[in-house]
Amino acid sequence: MLKLAAIPPLVWTALVVLTLAACGVPATSPPTAITEVPYNLMETAAPPTPQRTTPARRGPFIYWLNATDQLTATEAGTMTSDAADAAAAVLSGLAQGPSEPERLIGVSTALGPDVSLTVNRVEGGRADIDVQIGPRGPTARRLPLAVGQIVLSLTSISGIDSVWLMSDGTPIEAPLPDGALTARPLTAQDFTALVAGGAGGARSPTGRAT
Numbered sequence: 001m002l003k004l005a006a007i008p009p010l011v012w013t014a015l016v017v018l019t020l021a022a023c024g025v026p027a028t029s030p031p032t033a034i035t036e037v038p039y040n041l042m043e044t045a046a047p048p049t050p051q052r053t054t055p056a057r058r059g060p061f062i063y064w065l066n067a068t069d070q071l072t073a074t075e076a077g078t079m080t081s082d083a084a085d086a087a088a089a090v091l092s093g094l095a096q097g098p099s100e101p102e103r104l105i106g107v108s109t110a111l112g113p114d115v116s117l118t119v120n121r122v123e124g125g126r127a128d129i130d131v132q133i134g135p136r137g138p139t140a141r142r143l144p145l146a147v148g149q150i151v152l153s154l155t156s157i158s159g160i161d162s163v164w165l166m167s168d169g170t171p172i173e174a175p176l177p178d179g180a181l182t183a184r185p186l187t188a189q190d191f192t193a194l195v196a197g198g199a200g201g202a203r204s205p206t207g208r209a210t
Helices: 009-022 083-096 100-104 140-155 188-194
Strands: 061-065 071-075 116-123 126-132 162-167
Touching: 061 083, 061 140, 071 140, 083 116, 083 126, 083 140, 126 140, 140 162, 140 188
Parallel strands: 126 162
Antiparallel strands: 061 071, 116 126
């Protein structure tokens, strides 16, 4: 029997080399350069294609009637940040009626030519509006549309969530779309049933689109 302690170190080295060679394992492994990377891992990813976005409409708006007597919003064009000034500009546009180019595309108004709309005050998110219909005012059937035009136009202004309609400082009973009368402040949600598309650009009392 061969004694392990009697085997010189050089013999041990030779035995290890021979064993590795017999197993197919090289004694040394020189570094190998990688010439190909699978799955294109070294390629630079293409930048994402930019997406086109349509700017959101912000208002204020003026609501007119379309060809089917539904309320539809158009840009009011006023840039003031003061709610009372914006309300006065919107009411002035409503009282004047749609412009000739707007009429040519089929919009109209339920408000009569003699209507007078005045801002009494804007406070706490509520606009108090004095309304004088005049002798050529809307018929009873179109009154809800006329009131809807006023309320939806004013509540499209930032800072106005409700509208209280008055005559000579006294609250008036305004008709809702279902014909019911109310003397309370009115909100956009009261008239969303009259808006083209169901809700359109009408704002809820919280200022969010409904």
